[in-house]
Amino acid sequence: MTTTASARVGVDVGGTFTDLVLHDPVRNIVRTGKLLTTPDDPSEAILNGIARILREAELKPEDVHSVIHGTTLVTNTIIERTGATVGLLTTEGFRDSIEIGRETRYDLYDLFLETPALLVPRARRLEIPERIASDGRILLPLDEAAVAAATKQLVETEGAEAIAVGFLHSYHSPQHEKRAGEIIRALYPNLPVSLSAEVAPEIREFERISTASANAYVQPLMARYLDRVQSTLHSTGFRGHLYIMLSGGGITTVREAKDFPIRLIESGPAAGAMASAFISRLTGLEHVVSFDMGGTTAKMCLVDHHEPNHKFDFEAGRVRRFQKGSGLPLKVSVVDMIEIGAGGGSLARIDPGSGLMKVGPRSAGAKPGPVCYGRGGTEPAVTDADLVLGRLDPGYFLGGEMALNLDPVRRAFETRISAETGIAVEQAALGVQRIVDETMASATRMHLAEKGKDPRRYTMIAFGGAGPVHAWNLARLLKIKRLVVPLGAGVASALGFLVAPPATDMVRSYVARLERIDWARVNALIAEMKAAGSALLTEAGATPGSITFRPVAEMRHVGQGFEIPVPLPGLELSDADLPTIRERFFAAYRDRFERVVEESPIEALSWRLSCSAPGWTIDLAGAVPRTAEAGPAAPRTHRRVLFEGAGWQDCPVYDRYALRAGARIAGPALIEERESTCVVGPDSEVVVDDFLNLVIDVG
Template identity: 45%
Template sequence: MALAANRLGVDIGGTFTDVVLETPSGTHSTKVLTTYAAPEDAIVEGLHQVCAKAGLAPSAIGQIIHGTTLATNALIERRGAKTALVTTKGFRDVIEMRTESRFEQYDLDLTLPAPLLPRNRRYVVDERVDATGAVLAPLDMDEVEALAETLRAGAYESVAIGLLHAYVNDAHEKAIAAVLRRALPGVSLSLSSEVSPQMREYERFNTTIANAYIKPLMASYLGRLRARFAAEGVACPVFLMHSGGGIISLETAAEFPVRLVESGPAGGAVFAANIAARHGLDKVLSFDMGGTTAKICLIRNQTPKTARVFEVARSYRFKKGSGMPISIPVIDMVEIGAGGGSLAHVDVMRQIRVGPESAGSEPGPACYGRGGTRPAVTDADLVLGKLDPDNFAGGSIALHPDRSEAALADVLGGPLDMDTMEAAYGLAEVVDENMANAARVHAVENGEDLSQYTMIAFGGAAPLHAARLCEKLGIDRCLVPIGAGVGSAIGFLRAPFAFEANRTMLTRLSRFDAAAVAALFAEMGAEATAFVRSCDADAPILAEHKVYMRYRGQGWEIPVPLSPQDAKAPDAAHILALFEREYETIFGRSVEGLEAEITVFSVNAATPSQTVKPSRAVSASRPAEPAGTRALFDAARGAVGEAAVCARDAFAPGTFVDGPALVTENETTVVVPGSRRAVALADGSIDIVTKEA
């Protein structure tokens, strides 16, 4: 299927909804405040704005790609459907027992997050399958019929079915589902063998419950959205971005909404990978900072790093282990509560803390004048001179510096005996150091040296903070691409149609069955391809194969990419060599004398990525002509100075400006500190590099 002439990308964030319209004559974008009660209202408002800019009727749009935080917010706020879990007798409390790990080892008052479902909504059936798929105790169908009546009496809207070892033998789950579909028409069902057919029951049960919990909500939202588009005269196909960096159909999204949990950040990573390909960069740190969170992702060889488990709704300072594990294909990134709306406070140690609580769009930071009284990162940025109060979001939102100053003085300045500028500086430095530290930890965990990387910054708030992060991380180069303020929405328009299938089949290399492995890859490839064909019946489909491996006795595994030939004719010795190479890359050495094993097999089917036109090289050849100057606080120097202000649309290729400077546009502002120079490149990107000594 050829790309439609007019395509719309929509990203619903915690503060702003970004809308991008791509047409043959150009790209048009806007940011509108997210409407929490009815997210589709903000989408339609943004739709009308970009269509007006392009001079098009909404009916002229040929394709819509959408990403949303609705699924994530429902899990965080615990406002999903009334849901029940059906599981194997003896495993009712798996989601409450967790893994018994402590994410804060020395905290004697540690409080574990409550499970998504209380115990009285978890039901058991007397059945048992072992790890090989053999039935140890058959399913009693009379017991299932009785359970159906119990669930009917409980008035449940959705049911999650998660049985022990169902990833290797799903017969009992399917038998239960057949009874419940007949006895409980209209009740939504989620089977662990379909949602997440992988080992480790805690993660698998949690993922299935999360899917069931948000399934009715997402089905309702997607139905309303489709009807609202129809009412606006938009009759084109609507697709959804999923957490793994691909696009799926509306129907697949409604069936597996848990795959949408990280859809917005995934779009940002795809956007950064596209920019990396355009500039021939093989080592990129993607930095996406919006109104609520900041996301950091490593991109190697123009491909975002992926994982198959991540956490949502972390409850303890965004610490790993304090959230709800979701076992689905996802772009691997670290996400912290550091966005423009993140709120600051003084803790009991008299230290400034920022996030994870956010002002969002309602009421928003104090400077929005919508009732917020606590200082947010945006308030600090405004006081430090990074933002123009009269031209924020293209002038659509008037900012009030006096309210920012009052909030900073009341919450931070008074308790810490600081003036307003010092309080703003302290807030900004804390949030920048939080993000820099998250990037350092993420890089170390992946065996990477960030000094060899180029940062690509996007999202409404990232260009305000990116250069300071580069100073902290020792990164010499940062690119701020065209459309940075709405980068995730643009990323949706660059993503392929894709679906990843995962299966657990515990396979020791000493007992490797090449025929069984090849058959499994073929079966998974057919499944993943069928999902992609539901979006695009004609496009060629490429398959990426991967296994997750470990040494026997280890608790977790690492991904090992395979070639198509490896999947068709798998060889144990070759796969072992690939595993040892990946293991040495991450940990520095392999382990002698230990047997390796495969735990999970993966096939990702996708349409080919869009062809990327390389950007031609441009050198700094002429200084910019600033439109004026503005007082700007330079954190590295700890002082206020005059900064040149340049309009981005007047920043022609080869034009440069030395910091301190500000490059302004409707959706964001690029802050260039005194240590850096900004150069306009041929594709419109701003290249921020360290000044020569």
């Protein structure tokens, strides 16, 4: 890496498009890019996109200090069940724990309840004689010969490509798992091994072993993918660092991503939430709904006090979309968001049973894409509807780089929708818009209601290629009064990679009643997590002295089956902190449930430490093309747009790059930039703020 390497590139590989943002703070350069994803080999789009954005910035690969990348590969691998052949070693008598699961059912009255397909079938789950008690005592020593024999059977007979090890109570005493790992690695040095005590060192064996199995399932594929991305980058002359986005919103090293790929389960979507957090800090907005609508899905997340909401449980590959409990349980730190099958590529169809129009979750993706792309698509998608409604300029999609064709879109609507319903093409397109917007609004209302939040208290930040096109109507449906669309909204997720901090979440379990806690043990756990977190973040580029630590305890009333996170008053605790901790527990409990039961005893189950270094900041004004001419807000053309309830409106079309701080625009209007178009409806007003965000009074 040369001494002049100062540029950083964020790369978001989505289902339809690959987005890029380049920032060079030394040269004061910001460049953005968007190109179609290459599903057969995502690294191809990464390489092509970086080469293009470097040409535009007049930089060379040697000028790049780091590339920060996020991917949906882990999620897709689990959903599509295309991962490795995995073997599981577990405690004797507990072979079927991950198949039995919990007694709860996501649908009590469905006699033929469908459950997620197992990642490890019974034939590849082998039992090992060993037993550790819940207090860490060894009841039965590890049978090392059985470990070796079982491993050989899994690899040589069952064809296992990765091994997961999950023993009872290993979160408390991991020595048996560690020894089993040593035996496996001695036999097969190149075989990926996932120990549950390392992947998810938390109480509850079902979720812990499920997470370790999922980690093993995606580990070989993710290692090959990251190796390919690294080698591809190095072949261009790049000598910098490759970092990866974690599901919790921090960036980490390739080594960590290879060891624990399950922590990347929401890698791509997390970047959008980090971009919203960055914009909220710039603008001083305390309560934000982050709305990211791309080509395949839409994501919503709450950002309160400039921090995305987090959770430490996740379900992957739900059998029933939006049905809690129908997916594969994972213990990972993730940004708390909802994901909906509503994107620009979501396909419209007439349901043969009801005769009603349906939109999504099936998507056209990058291949063939919506009909208007001219790549072989025959079913109308949301982007096709936006084109019919006048929201998109067929000659300025991706800045004119990709021409859209309206004629085949009209024929597709006539054949697939109008012929079945008898409604005109324009009304069919309006119906697509109405359905997809109401679907997103309903999901967002439910998400906020579950948290006891009122959407009217929130500002929406909208981005993604399709986000600004649909955000005005979505905000109106949610009764949100203010909408913010950042500059470069179409690639804001890639921006999120560049502003995200090196960060990680550590966890250890130790169960005790509040009044009986051994604080020396807790302090030792926190010190252990602090050392591990510091080492990881330093490797990820953080300065050791800049790292901050936030300790949290997962607490509950004795007898409850769930916990709530409670911030702790320091990194070293004692009995003197008990009143503060108890008070904080009651405050968190009251905030969640509107009541407290002060006489009920309290216990702690797990201890977490969030480790974070400062993130970066970017002046997005550098993204304005040098050819853009500043001046008063004057439209460059006009276009007719169909709005529900207002009919066809003659809308002025503005060049986003020509707008400067203080500019005001009355709706209805269209504001176009290379990667997205912002639709502003009637009775609304737009003001360009000091950071060149579009701030829209929805009206």
